Amino acid sequence: MTATEIPVQTIAHWAAGTDFAGTSGETAPVTNPATGAVTGRVALASAEDTQAVVAAAKAAFPAWRDASLAKRTAVLFNFRELLNARKHELAEIVTAEHGKVRSDALAEVSRGQEVVEFACGINHLLKGSMSENVSTKVDVSSIRQALGPVAIISPFNFPAMVPMWFFPIAIAAGDTVVVKPSEKDPSATMWIARLWAEAGLPDGVFNVVNGDKTAVDELLVHPDIKAVSFVGSTPIAKYVYEVGTSHGKRVQALGGAKNHAIVLPDADLDLAADSLVNAGFGAAGERCMAISVAVAVGDIADDLVGKVAERARGLKTGDGARGVDMGPLITRAHADRVSSYIDAGEEAGASVVVDGRGVTPVGGDVADGFYVGPTLLDDVTADMSVYTDEIFGPVLSVVRVASYDDALALVNANQYGNGTAIFTADGGAARRFQNEVEVGMVGINVPIPVPTAFFSFGGWKASLFGDTHAHGAEGVHFFTRGKVVTTRWQDPSQRGIDLGFPQND
Numbered sequence: 470m471t472a473t474e475i476p477v478q479t480i481a482h483w484a485a486g487t488d489f490a491g492t493s494g495e496t497a498p499v500t501n502p503a504t505g506a507v508t509g510r511v512a513l514a515s516a517e518d519t520q521a522v523v524a525a526a527k528a529a530f531p532a533w534r535d536a537s538l539a540k541r542t543a544v545l546f547n548f549r550e551l552l553n554a555r556k557h558e559l560a561e562i563v564t565a566e567h568g569k570v571r572s573d574a575l576a577e578v579s580r581g582q583e584v585v586e587f588a589c590g591i592n593h594l595l596k597g598s599m600s601e602n603v604s605t606k607v608d609v610s611s612i613r614q615a616l617g618p619v620a621i622i623s624p625f626n627f628p629a630m631v632p633m634w635f636f637p638i639a640i641a642a643g644d645t646v647v648v649k650p651s652e653k654d655p656s657a658t659m660w661i662a663r664l665w666a667e668a669g670l671p672d673g674v675f676n677v678v679n680g681d682k683t684a685v686d687e688l689l690v691h692p693d694i695k696a697v698s699f700v701g702s703t704p705i706a707k708y709v710y711e712v713g714t715s716h717g718k719r720v721q722a723l724g725g726a727k728n729h730a731i732v733l734p735d736a737d738l739d740l741a742a743d744s745l746v747n748a749g750f751g752a753a754g755e756r757c758m759a760i761s762v763a764v765a766v767g768d769i770a771d772d773l774v775g776k777v778a779e780r781a782r783g784l785k786t787g788d789g790a791r792g793v794d795m796g797p798l799i800t801r802a803h804a805d806r807v808s809s810y811i812d813a814g815e816e817a818g819a820s821v822v823v824d825g826r827g828v829t830p831v832g833g834d835v836a837d838g839f840y841v842g843p844t845l846l847d848d849v850t851a852d853m854s855v856y857t858d859e860i861f862g863p864v865l866s867v868v869r870v871a872s873y874d875d876a877l878a879l880v881n882a883n884q885y886g887n888g889t890a891i892f893t894a895d896g897g898a899a900r901r902f903q904n905e906v907e908v909g910m911v912g913i914n915v916p917i918p919v920p921t922a923f924f925s926f927g928g929w930k931a932s933l934f935g936d937t938h939a940h941g942a943e944g945v946h947f948f949t950r951g952k953v954v955t956t957r958w959q960d961p962s963q964r965g966i967d968l969g970f971p972q973n974d
């Protein structure tokens with residue numbers, strides 16, 4: 470690997486335990502969305518640069534696979550302690566490049582840390598099984614082994630948590646890792662790479678290739694990458710799944726979402742309104758588990774809309790580092806796109822109850838930031854683009870329906886199936902909903918039902934390609950493969966040639 474000089478403010482790659490500038494010469498701007506200022510330039514890997522990073526992961530694999538479980542988990546414990554002590558630093562980086570408010574950035578780091586803690590206990594989950602004397606003096610054991618170098622390709626909206634859904638488990642299982650962060654906010658992953666080095670992880674076990682489609686495409690076809698964990702939008706998730714699997718890789722590709730919250734007539738409307746505001750406008754709606762559709766059942770819609778509107782109007786939008794409720798969107802282009810969806814909804818007949826277009830942001834140097842304020846649309850119907858498309862912004866649409874059955878039919882007809890929630894005081898209705906809804910993660914009076922690390926995270930339908938969800942037992946399964954060993958220690962008294970097929974006699 471020939472690392473060329475790294476210009477000041479350029480975010481390089483990370484390979485074999487050190488910065489690696491690569492040779493492509495291509496970079497992209499990294500921006501603070503709160504101010505619009507360009508704060509760095511991230512290297513965009515060529516195919517050759519990507520190959521160099523994969524080579525580092527390949528070289529480190531045999532020794533890491535063969536490191537004892539005790540050694541591997543000791544490094545994980547070190548990493549957990551360092552992360553816990555310094556998570557504010559990581560949260561600051563997340564806010565500076567993503568824009569979400571500090572408390573939310575810290576929460577994302579803490580949710581990622583939960584996966585590190587889960588992976589610290591991987592020894593129990595890597596235990597195989599064994600049966601003695603399946604045939605005369607023959608024992609069979611089943612073991613799970615590491616895969617090799619694996620790739621993790623992540624989106625912009627959780628630059629710390631989403632990579633952490635995967636790499637702690639992969640590393641604990643004995644795999645080596647190449648992370649390809651979003652080119653919009655790559656610094657969190659680079660900070661994590663340095664933390665791993667401090668924690669004593671051997672060089673080459675955790676690597677980072679920065680870049681765009683070129684880097685992703687190389688990872689998808691590279692013969693040394695054995696598995697790909699992808700999180701991003703549905704069209705790219707589908708592409709990654711198809712290309713990766715056609716090149717013989719194990720792929721889990723988590724895609725986009727349109728999450729509905731059903732509010733039944735017997736629900737506590739204040740609790741439901743609080744939840745809708747938190748889940749609709751938190752992180753400016755840039756969460757794959759954001760609630761973007763409130764389905765008001767029966768005659769509660771006027772009350773519900775009034776309560777949500779009152780709360781939404783009270784939110785402060787501005788620089789997430791300065792104590793506001795809601796930060797900016799990731800880019801100007803994205804903010805413009807979100808505004809154009811609101812225009813389209815209005816033109817199609819939705820009522821704009823709270824309008825975030827042209828919001829005046831607060832706090833500091835925000836004039837050139839990428840802001841859309843909380844927006845509430847009422848009388849939305851299933852044919853409008855604000856309903857059909859994932860907007861990924863602070864836009865909450867209210868769809869009015871007559872009955873539970875209409876609400877359920879609406880959710881189940883949607884192409885996505887990531888998360889959903891129901892608000893009700895009726896346990897029977899909630900239980901029926903959990904059984905009937907075609908969505909991977911369900912909240913009952915819980916608006917953002919993100920499973921804890923020892924359960925698995927993942928949606929259904931166009932929200933996930935592949936059959937394995939992230940972290941929990943499914944994550945351990947994804948990052949290991951099974952082997953079955955049949956053993957017979959020959960008894961000298963049983964010597965002799967027998968060409969027959971081995972059988973139980």
Ligand code: NAD
Nearest residue numbers: 623624625650651681682685701702705723724725726757
């Ligand atoms: P994105 O699909 O644009 O990008 C995701 C990753 O793919 C990035 O690393 C990007 O560099 C790469 N990429 C982009 N275009 C590519 C192409 N043509 N070929 C190959 N690689 C490409 O997604 P985003 O805008 O960064 O993130 C937002 C999306 O992620 C939303 O749709 C959101 O719902 C989804 N998301 C889903 C989950 C989930 O768990 N299901 C979690 C977080 C985000």
